[in-house]
Amino acid sequence: MALFTKSARQIKVLARDPVLLALIVVIFASVAIFVVYPLVKVLIASLQVRGTWTLETFSQLGQRRLYRNAIVNSLSVGALVGLLGVVIGYIAAFVLTRLDVPGRRILHYLTLLPIISPPFVSAVSILFLFGFNGVITKQVLGLQDFSIYGFHGVVLSQVLTFAPIAYLSLRGVLSSINPVLEDAALNVGASGWQAFWKVTFPLSLPGVASAFLIVFIESMSDFGNPLVLAGAAFPMLAPQAYLEITGSFNLSRGAMLAVVLLIPSLTAFAIQRYYLGKRQYVTVTGKPSASASRIVSPGVKWSLYALVVLFAAVVTLFYGVIVIGAFTRVWGFDYAPTLAHFAYVFDVGFDAVTDTLIIALITTPLSGVLGMVVAFLIVRQRFPGHDLLEFGAILSFAVPGTVVGIGYILAFNSPPFVLTGTLTILVLCFVFRYVPVGIQSGVAVLRQIDPSIEEAARNLGAGSVTTFRKVTLPLIAPAFFTGLVYAFVRAMTAISAAIFLVSANWNLMTVQILNQVGSGRLGVAAAYSLVVIGIVLVAIVIIQTGVARMTRHSVSVKV
Amino acid sequence: MxxxxxxxxxxxxxxxxxxxxxxxxxxxxxxxxxxxxxxxxxxxxxxxxxxxxxxxxxxxxxxxxxxxxxxxxxxxxxxxxxxxxxxxxxxxxxxxxxxxxxxxxxxxxxxxxxxxxxxxxNPLAFGVRTDILAERGAPVPTSWADLSDPAYKGLIQMPSPQSSGTAYAVILTLREIMGEDAAFDYMKTLNPNIQTYTQSGTAPSGALSVGETPLAIQFTPGFLKLKDEGFPVEVVFASEGVGYExxxxxxxxxxxxxxxxxxxxxxxxxxxxxxxxxxxxxxxxxxxxxxxxxxxxSSLDQINLVSYDPAYASENRQRLVDRWTDDVLGQ
CATH class of the missing domain: 3.40.190.10 (Periplasmic binding protein-like II)
Structure with missing residues (x-):
């Protein structure tokens, strides 16, 4: 009864703000259709074989050692990659946002490089460098029997690919921590280490947890790196689910593995949600400032800096290999320079380039704005079904891409929603799949901003839309930037969900790269990757300029 | 065109x-x-x-x-x-x-x-990088039996039967030559020699070209192309016999x-x-x-071609691929 009156009261409040009410209803409906419905379809498919209900596919989990091995392997890789990824991402984010060190801009872009290239590419450059005929292992070290295939190969490739995602996600959080708090700790006699453990780290914990979650799930759902690097003796879950569907056309078994893949991801998601739900942090109280952190001694500072430079150097090496590969006839055999691979991309494969660009350009603003709006609703508004909306909106980010792709095929290939083969299905998939990162960053940042700033605006007569646009948005600009960049980058580079949704009319560069790697045309794959990287770099600069212009508001407001 | x-x-x-x-x-x-x-x-x-x-x-x-x-x-x-x-x-x-x-x-x-x-x-064949094998002092294999030699540990790429019809043709060929149980025993002993099972049926020849593997198993066109382009590749047809399309x-x-x-x-x-x-x-x-x-x-009269029943092949695909994943991949 109390609950009911509370809801009624909330609705009455909302009714005074029809824009807000309509917004909530529309977002609710979209989340139900484009996030929850496909997952329900996957669950149903996993429990049916040729139309009859059965647990047959699940019983194979117990019977087939392959599946058990795959689960153990994927979990151990995911956990280790999550841990290493967050450590690297945290150090990089701390050094590049909080310390006064030279070359931050260039280090920032180098650190981002791996996520703006498709996941297959880092695996290919690892083969070029550490493979059987690798430049380092064979030609420099002269190793004859070193094998990169298996656990270590996949972990190496995934850490390199996903640590930058942790970096990107932690960057917004770390840069919005007010250094005054650290200074206060130092002033009352804490050591730099104590100030870090008692102040900086706890404040960034929501970001750390969500970064770990992102990397863990990315690792679980990634099939690009395992397909290339897992080798013959190291089965993993996501490639198995992918092979069941695309290789054997066994939908129910693929759906079953997808459900299995979902369990650890959702568990990690739930732990993170409950653990952090109880913590609230408010550090930005109307005086955002950006001074360098003083909690590290020069020695520590330069050691951390050296680590970041080292990571950037590794990245440079890996992508240098791709650049050379793109302009080389056959890597490892004939190093004669050639433009033939680019000629192929711009001649035979140019449709995929324009298709990908169109899809990314539609997806990015939709996803970015939606992410901030939902974050705002979650943190600042109270309405019936609030927790449900939050769960639903962030859910798809705990869902491996393979599962989303399978779900979309099952859900949108028959009435009432026939969307397969269209541009719409790819855009919708990307928007709802990648919006949670924007939401997460938005929520993490918003929770640190005192609501009294917004209340002040509302007291001065601003409506909810004006308050959001003029006050909230400028304050959460770093998170908005993260959301936009992430949406664009993933639209350009994602493959695990999209590979199920591409058609003859709408194809993607990443899928082309996979095909080229599959046919052994590594030069063409490298050329495609450079095109992707080029486009994304240009886009990031444009987005950053745009967001910076928006943020100037907050600078002028600064007291 | x-x-x-x-x-x-x-x-x-x-x-x-x-x-x-x-x-x-x-x-x-x-x-x-x-x-x-x-x-x-x-x-x-x-x-x-x-x-x-x-x-x-x-x-x-x-x-x-x-x-x-x-x-x-x-x-x-x-x-x-x-x-x-x-x-x-x-x-x-x-x-x-x-x-x-x-x-x-x-x-x-x-x-x-x-x-x-x-x-x-297009028969199945082994593509062999003779330069790499010579460097390692390993002989060029001429038969399926040769391939399971521990000297080739981790040196062979073949497609995965889970995604590739080419690899399924390998299973069917071995089954014709040895009988089903012996064929699976053979593939189990072959497994340590396999570097990776590729998703695509044409990927092994790509790996052969960049020297990622010295031995590849697939249908001939990929190998003939490499040979024509001047790669030190030899195309070997297993003496026990090879399937073909x-x-x-x-x-x-x-x-x-x-x-x-x-x-x-x-x-x-x-x-x-x-x-x-x-x-x-x-x-x-x-x-x-x-x-x-x-x-x-080799010209056709030098190749030992092995036929199998296409009807049997399509009816038993799921069963044989499942057996392969259980016995070989999941061992």
Whole structure:
């Protein structure tokens, strides 16, 4: 009864703000259709074989050692990659946002490089460098029997690919921590280490947890790196689910593995949600400032800096290999320079380039704005079904891409929603799949901003839309930037969900790269990757300029 | 390229105007578009018969031919596995004509009554980087038995049966040679020598080219291409026998252009036609023993071909692939 009156009261409040009410209803409906419905379809498919209900596919989990091995392997890789990824991402984010060190801009872009290239590419450059005929292992070290295939190969490739995602996600959080708090700790006699453990780290914990979650799930759902690097003796879950569907056309078994893949991801998601739900942090109280952190001694500072430079150097090496590969006839055999691979991309494969660009350009603003709006609703508004909306909106980010792709095929290939083969299905998939990162960053940042700033605006007569646009948005600009960049980058580079949704009319560069790697045309794959990287770099600069212009508001407001 | 053939067809038919029937030979081609274009162009160059090509993969081609049964729109079905042509014969969609050059083809490459003839074949083979093996002091393997030698530990790439028909052909071949249980025991002992099971059936030759692996198992075209491009690659056909795929052609029942259709079948099965196919760099293996796919490549009479029942193959695919994942991958 109390609950009911509370809801009624909330609705009455909302009714005074029809824009807000309509917004909530529309977002609710979209989340139900484009996030929850496909997952329900996957669950149903996993429990049916040729139309009859059965647990047959699940019983194979117990019977087939392959599946058990795959689960153990994927979990151990995911956990280790999550841990290493967050450590690297945290150090990089701390050094590049909080310390006064030279070359931050260039280090920032180098650190981002791996996520703006498709996941297959880092695996290919690892083969070029550490493979059987690798430049380092064979030609420099002269190793004859070193094998990169298996656990270590996949972990190496995934850490390199996903640590930058942790970096990107932690960057917004770390840069919005007010250094005054650290200074206060130092002033009352804490050591730099104590100030870090008692102040900086706890404040960034929501970001750390969500970064770990992102990397863990990315690792679980990634099939690009395992397909290339897992080798013959190291089965993993996501490639198995992918092979069941695309290789054997066994939908129910693929759906079953997808459900299995979902369990650890959702568990990690739930732990993170409950653990952090109880913590609230408010550090930005109307005086955002950006001074360098003083909690590290020069020695520590330069050691951390050296680590970041080292990571950037590794990245440079890996992508240098791709650049050379793109302009080389056959890597490892004939190093004669050639433009033939680019000629192929711009001649035979140019449709995929324009298709990908169109899809990314539609997806990015939709996803970015939606992410901030939902974050705002979650943190600042109270309405019936609030927790449900939050769960639903962030859910798809705990869902491996393979599962989303399978779900979309099952859900949108028959009435009432026939969307397969269209541009719409790819855009919708990307928007709802990648919006949670924007939401997460938005929520993490918003929770640190005192609501009294917004209340002040509302007291001065601003409506909810004006308050959001003029006050909230400028304050959460770093998170908005993260959301936009992430949406664009993933639209350009994602493959695990999209590979199920591409058609003859709408194809993607990443899928082309996979095909080229599959046919052994590594030069063409490298050329495609450079095109992707080029486009994304240009886009990031444009987005950053745009967001910076928006943020100037907050600078002028600064007291 | 298709328009190129059309242009060629138009000019050729204009040249023939005033002569006999000026209609181009209409071909439904299930050979991939690039290769069927070059083969049929070579045919037009050699015989003067203009060709109008429609590219259709084997499934759609068969249903289209069946739908047009009472009013055939094409004269020849060119390409698609021989099983599909056997099916077309059973459904009375094709007609018999024994090629003038049928003597040059062994039995598995032609229908006894002349309903279909082979165009080319792709056997399974080992691609071997001789330079890398020499550097390691390992011998070039010549048989399936050789491959399980511990000297090749982690040195072989083959496709995964879970995603590739090529790898399934390997299972079927070994099953024919050894019997099913022995074949799976063999694949278990082979497993430590496999570097990785690739998703695509053509990936191993790519890995061979960059030297990522010195030994690769797949159908021949990828290897023949590398050899032609100058890679130190040897193409080995296992002495116990290798499975193979056959692309065939048949003349459609009710064709309006029987003479030209016969010319195509005669030409394609002739030594000249087979040689033209090799010269056009299709990297298919010729079906005549007197034509060679390239220097140092075995000709057909030196290859031990192993046949298996296509009906059995399609009925048992899930079972055999599951057994492979359980016994070999999940061991």
């Amino acid at each position: 298709n328009t190129f053939i059309r242009a060629l067809a138009v000019s050729a038919s204009l040249a023939l105007l005033g002569g006999t029937s000026a209609q181009a030979l209409t071909v439904y081609s299930s050979v991939d578009e690039e290769n069927s274009t070059v083969i049929l162009k070579a045919f037009t160059d050699a015989t003067g018969v203009a060709v109008d090509m429609v590219f259709l993969s084997s499934g759609p081609a068969l249903s289209r031919i069946e739908a047009e049964k009472n009013n055939p729109q094409a004269d020849v079905w060119f390409g698609a596995p021989s099983e599909n042509h056997i099916l077309a014969r059973e459904r009375e969609l094709t007609q018999a004509y024994v090629s003038a050059n049928a003597d040059g083809l062994t039995d598995q490459f032609k229908d006894a009554d002349g309903y279909w003839h082979a165009i080319y074949t 056959v692309a065939a052609m048949s003349i459609l029942a009710g064709t309006q252009n029987l003479d030209d259709a016969k010319t195509l079948v005669d030409w394609m099965t002739s030594a000249a036609g087979q040689q033209a196919m090799i010269d056009a760099k299709t990297y298919f293996l010729p079906v005549r023993a007197d034509v060679n796919a390239g220097e140092g490549v």
